[in-house]
Each structure stands twice: as structure tokens, then as C-alpha cells.
Amino acid sequence: MTEAPLRHEVRIEAPIEIVHRFFTDPAQLTEWWPSRATIDPRPRGRLRLEFDKPDDGTDVALGEFVEVSDRRIVFTWGFQGDSDLPPGASRVEVTLEPVGATTVVRLEHHGLPAARRTQHEQGWTFVLARLREVAPPKARPG
Amino acid sequence: MPAGEIADRFREVSRPAISQHLRVLRDAGLLSERRDGTRRLYRARRDRIQQLRAYLDGFWSDRLGALKTAAEREARRKRS
Numbered sequence: 507m508t509e510a511p512l513r514h515e516v517r518i519e520a521p522i523e524i525v526h527r528f529f530t531d532p533a534q535l536t537e538w539w540p541s542r543a544t545i546d547p548r549p550r551g552r553l554r555l556e557f558d559k560p561d562d563g564t565d566v567a568l569g570e571f572v573e574v575s576d577r578r579i580v581f582t583w584g585f586q587g588d589s590d591l592p593p594g595a596s597r598v599e600v601t602l603e604p605v606g607a608t609t610v611v612r613l614e615h616h617g618l619p620a621a622r623r624t625q626h627e628q629g630w631t632f633v634l635a636r637l638r639e640v641a642p643p644k645a646r647p648g
Numbered sequence: 649m650p651a652g653e654i655a656d657r658f659r660e661v662s663r664p665a666i667s668q669h670l671r672v673l674r675d676a677g678l679l680s681e682r683r684d685g686t687r688r689l690y691r692a693r694r695d696r697i698q699q700l701r702a703y704l705d706g707f708w709s710d711r712l713g714a715l716k717t718a719a720e721r722e723a724r725r726k727r728s
Contacts, residue, residue, distance in 0.1 A: 520723035
């Protein structure tokens, strides 16, 4: 049981070859996405992306490439140790379309699990963690 | 949970900043809000997957914006 995918689209003033490399070259990938990346961009190749969190600690996303072509990059996606979205649980499909000298990037995130009830306190733990991320610290006296 | 009780958990953050961020989280659908006289009571949305979706939605929007910036910078560098 799954819900509608998340969909995002962005138009980039750059040719498709340049945009494609930002998905398949680890050094360029880390310019916009994870803090560190180990990727093998070919079908069945693994990806490991590390995201440093603002406070401290690191989220590790693991996945496997399903399809890698000039106009399409598909991989599975999940977070290590996350029961809501474990590795392999969802799928990200990226489509690159050249439009003149620009590139339209469409991203769909499929297979996010359907809503389910969970403990009240878990909800608060999540919300309070988010709040801690966005709330700026008060200026310290002295 | 009353707003004051939430603020007590964040002693390093000012009350007005807490109120502002609670509104942001409410508008993002992570919290529901109810008035009780002059107090505002907040409830965390139990549906964690909705929260996960909201988080990932913001995550992709943010990251694709960064991709646009990086790729356009690279394209300008190659042209010059």
C-alpha cells in the first residue's frame, strides 16, 4: 500500500551533459547533495550517501542503482537504521530532458510507505528534533 | 502540550522564537493547534509518515535548488 509519489521539477540553465555529471560523479554530487558519497552509477551498483546533521551525527542513506542512462537515473533509497524508511524501501526516479540549452530535471520519489499510526511520544520526539534544528540559539549573556 | 511546556524544553531559545517556530511546524502540518482560553495547545500529528513525507518534500526542494546553483555555476565556468 503506497501513496502518490513526491514530485519535484527544476529547470537548469545548463546543458544536459553537465547536469548528468552532477548525479554520477561523486565529487560533483557532494557539491549539492550529501556531505560524502560513494557511488557506482550502473545498474545494480551501490550508493552510500552520508549527510552530516546540523547539530552532530550523520544520516546514512543506502541504495542501489536500477537504471542509469543519458536521460534517466533510478535508484532505491532508504536510511540506515530507520524503521520508517529502511534501505530499499523507496525508489527515486530522475529524468533529464534537454530543452534548448537548458535541462529540465524531474524527480519522483516513489514507494513511500502508506500512513500508519504510531505512538504519540514518537511524534513529539520527531517534532522537537525538527524544532531544535530550525530554532536559532538565544544570544548568550556575557 | 501547552506552548509554555514546550518552551521549557528549550531553555536556550527565546519564547517568541519558540512561538514562531511552532507556527512554522503547524503550517508544515507537523503540529495541530487548539485554543484553550488564552493558552495554545499543540498536538504532534501522530502520522509519522506524513511528517516523513513533509520532511522529504522539503529536502528535495532544497537540494534541487542547490543542484541548479551548482550546475549553472559549472556551465558558466565552461563557457568562459
